[in-house]
Amino acid sequence: MRGAEALIKALEYEGVKVIFGYPGGALLPFYDALYDSDLIHILTRHEQGAAHAADGYARASGKVGVCVGTSGPGATNLVTGVATAYADSSPIIAITGQVPTRLIGNDAFQEIDALGIFMPIVKHNFQIRSSKDIPTTVRAAFEIAKTGRPGPVHIDLPKDVQEEEFDIEENPIPAKIDLPGYKPTIKGHPKQIKMAVNAIMTAERPVIIAGGGVNIANATEELLKLAELCSIPVCTTLMGKGSFPEEHPLSLGMVGMHGTKPANYAVSECDLLIAIGCRFSDRITGDVSSFAPYAKIIHIDIDPAEIGKNVDVDIPIVGDAKVVMRDIISHLLKMYRESGRELSSEGRREWLEYLESLKRSNIPKMDYDDVPIKPQRIVKELMDVIEELKLKDRSIITTDVGQNQMWMAHYFKVHLPRTFLSSGGLGTMGFGLPSAIGAKIAKPDSKVICVTGDGGLMMNIQELGTIADYGIPVVVCVFDNRTLGMVYQWQNLFYGRRQCNVNFGESPDFVKVAKGYGIEAQRVTDPNDIKDVLKEALLSDEPYLIDFAIDPAEGLPMVPPGGKLKNIIDPVRERPRERIPCFQEIKRKLLGDSKDRSIPQESLQDLNSPVEKEMY
Amino acid sequence: MGRHPKKEELSTHIISALVLNNPGVLQRIAGLFSRRGYNISSITVGTTEIPNMARMTIVVKGDDKILEQVVKQLNKLIEVIKVSDLDVNKCVKRELCLIKIHTPDESSKSQVIQYTNVFRGKIVDLSQESLTVEITGRSDKINAFIDLVRTFGIKEVARTGLTALMRGPKVLKSKKS
Numbered sequence: 001m002r003g004a005e006a007l008i009k010a011l012e013y014e015g016v017k018v019i020f021g022y023p024g025g026a027l028l029p030f031y032d033a034l035y036d037s038d039l040i041h042i043l044t045r046h047e048q049g050a051a052h053a054a055d056g057y058a059r060a061s062g063k064v065g066v067c068v069g070t071s072g073p074g075a076t077n078l079v080t081g082v083a084t085a086y087a088d089s090s091p092i093i094a095i096t097g098q099v100p101t102r103l104i105g106n107d108a109f110q111e112i113d114a115l116g117i118f119m120p121i122v123k124h125n126f127q128i129r130s131s132k133d134i135p136t137t138v139r140a141a142f143e144i145a146k147t148g149r150p151g152p153v154h155i156d157l158p159k160d161v162q163e164e165e166f167d168i169e170e171n172p173i174p175a176k177i178d179l180p181g182y183k184p185t186i187k188g189h190p191k192q193i194k195m196a197v198n199a200i201m202t203a204e205r206p207v208i209i210a211g212g213g214v215n216i217a218n219a220t221e222e223l224l225k226l227a228e229l230c231s232i233p234v235c236t237t238l239m240g241k242g243s244f245p246e247e248h249p250l251s252l253g254m255v256g257m258h259g260t261k262p263a264n265y266a267v268s269e270c271d272l273l274i275a276i277g278c279r280f281s282d283r284i285t286g287d288v289s290s291f292a293p294y295a296k297i298i299h300i301d302i303d304p305a306e307i308g309k310n311v312d313v314d315i316p317i318v319g320d321a322k323v324v325m326r327d328i329i330s331h332l333l334k335m336y337r338e339s340g341r342e343l344s345s346e347g348r349r350e351w352l353e354y355l356e357s358l359k360r361s362n363i364p365k366m367d368y369d370d371v372p373i374k375p376q377r378i379v380k381e382l383m384d385v386i387e388e389l390k391l392k393d394r395s396i397i398t399t400d401v402g403q404n405q406m407w408m409a410h411y412f413k414v415h416l417p418r419t420f421l422s423s424g425g426l427g428t429m430g431f432g433l434p435s436a437i438g439a440k441i442a443k444p445d446s447k448v449i450c451v452t453g454d455g456g457l458m459m460n461i462q463e464l465g466t467i468a469d470y471g472i473p474v475v476v477c478v479f480d481n482r483t484l485g486m487v488y489q490w491q492n493l494f495y496g497r498r499q500c501n502v503n504f505g506e507s508p509d510f511v512k513v514a515k516g517y518g519i520e521a522q523r524v525t526d527p528n529d530i531k532d533v534l535k536e537a538l539l540s541d542e543p544y545l546i547d548f549a550i551d552p553a554e555g556l557p558m559v560p561p562g563g564k565l566k567n568i569i570d571p572v573r574e575r576p577r578e579r580i581p582c583f584q585e586i587k588r589k590l591l592g593d594s595k596d597r598s599i600p601q602e603s604l605q606d607l608n609s610p611v612e613k614e615m616y
Numbered sequence: 617m618g619r620h621p622k623k624e625e626l627s628t629h630i631i632s633a634l635v636l637n638n639p640g641v642l643q644r645i646a647g648l649f650s651r652r653g654y655n656i657s658s659i660t661v662g663t664t665e666i667p668n669m670a671r672m673t674i675v676v677k678g679d680d681k682i683l684e685q686v687v688k689q690l691n692k693l694i695e696v697i698k699v700s701d702l703d704v705n706k707c708v709k710r711e712l713c714l715i716k717i718h719t720p721d722e723s724s725k726s727q728v729i730q731y732t733n734v735f736r737g738k739i740v741d742l743s744q745e746s747l748t749v750e751i752t753g754r755s756d757k758i759n760a761f762i763d764l765v766r767t768f769g770i771k772e773v774a775r776t777g778l779t780a781l782m783r784g785p786k787v788l789k790s791k792k793s
Contacts, residue, residue, distance in 0.1 A: 115640055120647055124694040127640075144694060181636060181697045305688035 024070020051081020213277015
């Protein structure tokens with residue numbers, strides 16, 4: 001069997017049905033083998049799109065996503081997507097073609113040290129030097145990608161190895177794989193669990209921070225049970241959105257830099273903080289020295305390296321969020337039965353009432369009638385339309401990065417896991433559209449809505465071609481303010497309103513671009529039209545782009561970076577006034593105002609000097 | 617009550633790591649240190665009693681808190697079987713050094729040979745103008761010898777960097793927990 005066929009066989013063995021990719025010279029044997037296989041291949045318009053699509057597929061389904069790119073530029077184009085998956089612990093397999101082994105190290109055409117480039121942005125990577133190693137390597141790659149703390153795994157596959165024949169009978173795909181250096185801890189230490197249970201029983205002002213780990217571990221049921229059992233309010237991180245239903249009375253919304261007031265206050269005033277599958281990133285903690293100052297902290301994480309990395313904790317528990325929470329719940333139930341003790345003490349009741357009052361007094365205003373449209377209004381209408389069309393259980397949102405992402409994270413209420421996909425750790429602009437492709441392929445029966453900004457959309461706008469050609473019915477909602485809003489907001493707040501390179505000007509006309517791709521599109525400028533257009537888009541079973549002209553002055557309340565979580569400040573609401581210089585001005589600056597553009601005589605003389613003549 | 621890990625004094629650590637002897641493993645490990653802003657003072661690698669496995673001894677100087685993070689990150693690497701931050705006072709440490717010394721005459725030669733005997737070194741090469749000495753031991757002993765022969769004129773020095781093993785019967789072999 002040829003190596004390339006073995007690779008496809010190995011992928012099929014892992015249950016892979018779809019791969020996202022872009023062919024090239026070093027992948028010709030692989031694509032030739034693909035010709036005879038049943039694997040579905042989605043041809044994206046750029047390798048970055050393929051990597052994000054595989055990532056979106058993995059996030060929406062919980063299964064491993066696969067992307068493929070050729071050697072050299074194909075590999076480097078995958079990098080951003082793979083790094084995005086790494087930052088958010090998303091299991092993908094990135095396969096790159098490589099020049100034939102005899103040429104490796106020769107700086108051959110389209111050769112790059114892919115192994116070295118991917119090394120710091122993957123959980124692990126392999127270069128396969130012999131086709132007989134393909135079955136075991138692919139098996140190991142999937143095992144590593146999906147177990148423990150998931151993450152991307154990269155396989156570099158030289159062209160000649162794809163062509164090389166070997167006997168698959170002698171080198172079969174192993175059912176079990178032994179990796180001596182890889183033993184993730186799943187079950188929490190019983191002693192630590194007891195300590196956590198005692199802390200939960202005695203706490204008066206507990207709060208849970210649910211991170212992406214809860215979604216990854218599929219532990220939303222356990223989280224709900226734990227929260228309800230002990231009446232513990234829950235806030236989530238950006239990655240944790242969906243791990244707890246946000247309409248639930250115990251939900252406080254998102255915590256951190258763009259968090260809600262109730263969530264940020266709860267964390268700042270609690271006496272017990274239970275952090276589950278969250279890594280205390282700087283976007284969550286703000287100033288670490290004043291983070292949760294009165295709290296004992298329980299930290300549950302499958303990755304021991306996350307314990308004590310950013311924040312010192314009191315009760316660390318290394319293990320899978322689902323397994324650990326189950327253990328905690330069964331301990332709690334046992335203690336209740338034995339002691340017959342009612343949980344909610346006087347102190348805890350006061351705490352819940354306090355947070356409830358904070359929530360009541362901080363219901364965000366969203367029903368603005370302003371023109372240009374306020375983004376809050378779009379988020380509200382989107383939630384209403386989803387409710388009205390009974391899509392709550394089968395809709396998936398992907399966002400881009402920047403203000404559009406934070407408006408969604410802050411205002412949009414998510415109630416199911418794996419239905420809010422966003423690039424959190426790396427903050428990759430351009431993630432929204434291609435990840436929506438992956439999500440729709442993973443969940444073909446769900447409505448997939450990509451909420452993006454004009455900046456983020458333009459970073460991977462070529463993928464409109466992918467959704468158009470395959471007819472993938474993704475609804476793209478552009479929060480269009482022609483401004484790099486998040487940077488603009490920071491410049492206004494922290495750099496004395498010195499707006500620098502955040503204005504995009506008039507081009508392009510997104511409706512025309514979409515129509516150029518053959519995609520139905522509409523521009524919405526009147527807030528009263530939002531609902532109807534959204535409905536039309538969601539009901540059509542075709543790709544659809546809506547260009548919402550939003551108010552560029554609108555921003556987001558935020559905690560200044562490194563600040564205290566309770567210090568939430570308002571944005572400067574001001575129209576951008578930056579002027580884009582025209583090329584003629586730039587040319588004048590580059591060349592000076594001198595009219596004389598001829599070559600100076602001295603330099604010509606240099607060429608005719610005696611020395612030069614002698615040399616030739 | 618501060619939540620931020622305290623800044624600690626810089627101290628020297630000897631990290632011993634049992635790793636799979638795969639191509640690229642050195643890059644993977646060295647990359648981890650540089651990525652976290654850690655400078656490696658020395659690194660020695662060699663095969664071990666277990667086939668297909670190598671032992672690395674990495675000497676680093678730095679903040680204890682970051683070092684703890686680096687050790688945890690090392691443990692996460694698939695090719696790393698076991699890592700230990702050796703107790704500097706409870707391990708056997710050795711370094712090998714070759715020194716080529718300028719010895720143009722008999723008297724300087726005999727003097728260097730004497731010094732070498734005191735330091736339990738060996739003369740491993742000899743020419744009209746130079747002597748090459750092999751010294752093994754702790755780094756401070758090697759430093760002392762180098763200082764001593766500096767007056768003769770040192771032509772070249774090659775040091776291996778520290779390698780170390782824990783004292784006593786305990787071994788660094790078990791699977792990661």
